Amino acid sequence: MKFATLTETETAGQTVLLRVDFNSPIDPASNTILDDKRFREHAPTVQALGDAKCVVITHQSRPQKKDFTTLEAHAARLERLIGRPVTYLDDIFGRCAREAVAEMDIGDVLMLENVRFNAEENLKMSGADALGTHLVRNLAQMGDIYVNDAFGTAHRSQPTIVGLPLAMPAVAGLLMEKEIATLSRVLSGAPGPVTFVLGGTKVDDSLDVAANVLSGGIADRVIAVGVVANVFYKAQGLNIGAPSEDLLRKLGYLSEVEKAGDILAKFGDQVILPETVAVRDGEFRDECPVTAIPDLPVLDCGLDSIGQLTDVIRKSGTVVLNGPAGVFEDSLFATGTNEILRAASAAEFSVVGGGHTAAVIESMGIDKKFSHISTGGGACIQFLTGRTLPAVEALAASKARFW
Ligand SMILES: Nc1ncnc2c1ncn2[C@@H]1O[C@H](COP(=O)(O)OP(=O)(O)O)[C@@H](O)[C@H]1O
Numbered sequence: 001m002k003f004a005t006l007t008e009t010e011t012a013g014q015t016v017l018l019r020v021d022f023n024s025p026i027d028p029a030s031n032t033i034l035d036d037k038r039f040r041e042h043a044p045t046v047q048a049l050g051d052a053k054c055v056v057i058t059h060q061s062r063p064q065k066k067d068f069t070t071l072e073a074h075a076a077r078l079e080r081l082i083g084r085p086v087t088y089l090d091d092i093f094g095r096c097a098r099e100a101v102a103e104m105d106i107g108d109v110l111m112l113e114n115v116r117f118n119a120e121e122n123l124k125m126s127g128a129d130a131l132g133t134h135l136v137r138n139l140a141q142m143g144d145i146y147v148n149d150a151f152g153t154a155h156r157s158q159p160t161i162v163g164l165p166l167a168m169p170a171v172a173g174l175l176m177e178k179e180i181a182t183l184s185r186v187l188s189g190a191p192g193p194v195t196f197v198l199g200g201t202k203v204d205d206s207l208d209v210a211a212n213v214l215s216g217g218i219a220d221r222v223i224a225v226g227v228v229a230n231v232f233y234k235a236q237g238l239n240i241g242a243p244s245e246d247l248l249r250k251l252g253y254l255s256e257v258e259k260a261g262d263i264l265a266k267f268g269d270q271v272i273l274p275e276t277v278a279v280r281d282g283e284f285r286d287e288c289p290v291t292a293i294p295d296l297p298v299l300d301c302g303l304d305s306i307g308q309l310t311d312v313i314r315k316s317g318t319v320v321l322n323g324p325a326g327v328f329e330d331s332l333f334a335t336g337t338n339e340i341l342r343a344a345s346a347a348e349f350s351v352v353g354g355g356h357t358a359a360v361i362e363s364m365g366i367d368k369k370f371s372h373i374s375t376g377g378g379a380c381i382q383f384l385t386g387r388t389l390p391a392v393e394a395l396a397a398s399k400a401r402f403w
């Protein structure tokens with residue numbers, strides 16, 4: 001590996017800044033964490049720092065989203081999982097945070113406030129620019145060594161990911177190291193045909209990945225479902241109905257329609273879209289062809305299409321899947337997500353990413369059937385396009401600079 005790892009690094013007695021990705025599905029009404037997979041996956045890294053002072057940095061969601069919230073519940077969940085006290089602090093690098101870190105003892109675990117409460121963390125920038133941010137300059141003063149374990153955020157060029165490793169000696173945590181080692185094996189010999197299934201709501205990431213894996217010959221075909229499919233329908237000139245159109249506008253994805261059109265123009269016969277969808281009509285699920293979507297929200301693939309898509313998936317040697325096929329939280333619209341996941345789990349090689357997706361798999365009890373369930377969604381699929389992730393690049397630069 002081109003970067004240094006925690007496994008080979010002595011941290012005893014040091015103050016360690018540990019960046020994790022505890023971004024998890026949350027019930028915004030009660031602030032309850034609905035799935036703690038990422039906590040369970042990061043716990044060994046926190047435990048490995050038992051002889052250090054461990055300052056945990058994480059984000060939860062993004063500004064404007066309903067689940068963009070404070071981290072009290074996250075600290076409590078980590079405390080329960082590791083069986084050691086975890087102190088939550090409603091500050092990131094202000095005086096309160098700096099004093100609390102200065103007073104830590106060996107073995108203490110302190111969780112700082114949601115790092116995306118600081119506006120700088122929400123900006124995309126190079127490592128060099130990130131070095132100059134208040135966030136990086138102040139955080140770097142608070143620790144001796146930086147451990148990046150946040151594989152789920154490894155595809156973001158944001159200050160704590162790309163700037164901190166240039167400001168202080170940085171190593172990859174145990175989860176980061178495991179994810180990269182496992183996913184590297186996928187790239188070096190996946191059985192064909194290779195099908196990517198892209199769903200959920202992160203349309204921009206998914207279109208990038210679709211364009212990349214098709215142009216690079218990594219995927220033989222891409223199935224688009226969820227909100228991603230709606231953008232392709234619009235690119236085909238179809239009417240997706242006012243509610244789904246409004247959702248695209250609200251998420252800022254209307255501008256992605258042109259990109260979807262380009263993908264269809266170049267790789268149209270390799271992009272597979274559901275031909276029917278399910279919409280909500282009051283309390284009911286209605287089915288309709290994509291050529292006649294009424295002004296009702298599109299919330300799942302249609303039942304006929306689910307059969308067609310799962311046939312394609314069953315004939316694939318490798319399935320890489322990210323994002324649910326519909327609003328699975330409502331059982332009326334969970335069929336597409338559940339059936340597609342069931343079909344994917346039967347593939348010879350199956351890799352899945354995405355917090356929501358992983359949570360559905362666990363709730364279905366089919367997690368053991370997948371070859372690998374990554375803690376990253378966008379990070380996992382971007383890694384599988386063969387591009388170097390910004391976090392990995394920054395860790396490599398840190399090794400060259402400090403070790
Ligand atoms: N057609 C749709 N309309 C609205 N929301 C959808 C649709 N399909 C899927 N979703 C929503 O996508 C969300 C998950 O998306 P995302 O965060 O991208 O997935 P992951 O965490 O697995 O990467 C779920 O909350 C689900 O309700």
Ligand SMILES: O=C(OP(=O)(O)O)[C@H](O)COP(=O)(O)O
Binds near residue numbers: 354355
């Ligand atoms: O959950 C995450 O991404 P994912 O849903 O693609 O796995 C990461 O925490 C990154 O979050 P972001 O997509 O808001 O930058």
